[in-house]
Amino acid sequence: MGKAVQLVNNFYYVTLWLCQDCMLHHANGECSGCHDGHDETPLNKTDHTSLTMGIPRDGHECGRQDGEDVDECDCETNTFSTSQCDGCGSYLHGERHGFTEFVKA
Numbered sequence: 830m831g832k833a834v835q836l837v838n839n840f841y842y843v844t845l846w847l848c849q850d851c852m853l854h855h856a857n858g859e860c861s862g863c864h865d866g867h868d869e870t871p872l873n874k875t876d877h878t879s880l881t882m883g884i885p886r887d888g889h890e891c892g893r894q895d896g897e898d899v900d901e902c903d904c905e906t907n908t909f910s911t912s913q914c915d916g917c918g919s920y921l922h923g924e925r926h927g928f929t930e931f932v933k934a
């Protein structure tokens with residue numbers, strides 16, 4: 830795992846792996862349904878306005894071809910990770926969800 834950076838059409842596509850709390854904050858825009866508080870402020874390390882849930886196709890290890898149903902694979906979720914959350918810096922164990930951040934070159 831780790832950040833894959835790609836330059837396409839003057840944008841950098843950066844793959845980020847976010848913890849459950851960051852994912853919920855991104856989805857809801859506020860604190861709801863999080864675990865007992867956070868040890869770090871969710872999304873503090875990233876600009877969440879340029880984040881999109883999901884990862885680029887070449888980040889998929891399932892061999893999915895164009896046109897196949899995206900929902901069929903689970904490359905975008907790591908059900909148990911001990912690596913640092915790219916969104917808040919937390920080292921809490923748990924799920925990591927793949928996101929793509931678009932940064933203008």
Ligand SMILES: [Zn+2]
Nearest residue numbers: 850860861863
């Ligand atoms: Zn929260």
Ligand SMILES: [Zn+2]
Nearest residue numbers: 889891902904
């Ligand atoms: Zn996949």
Ligand SMILES: [Zn+2]
Nearest residue numbers: 848851914917
């Ligand atoms: Zn996080």
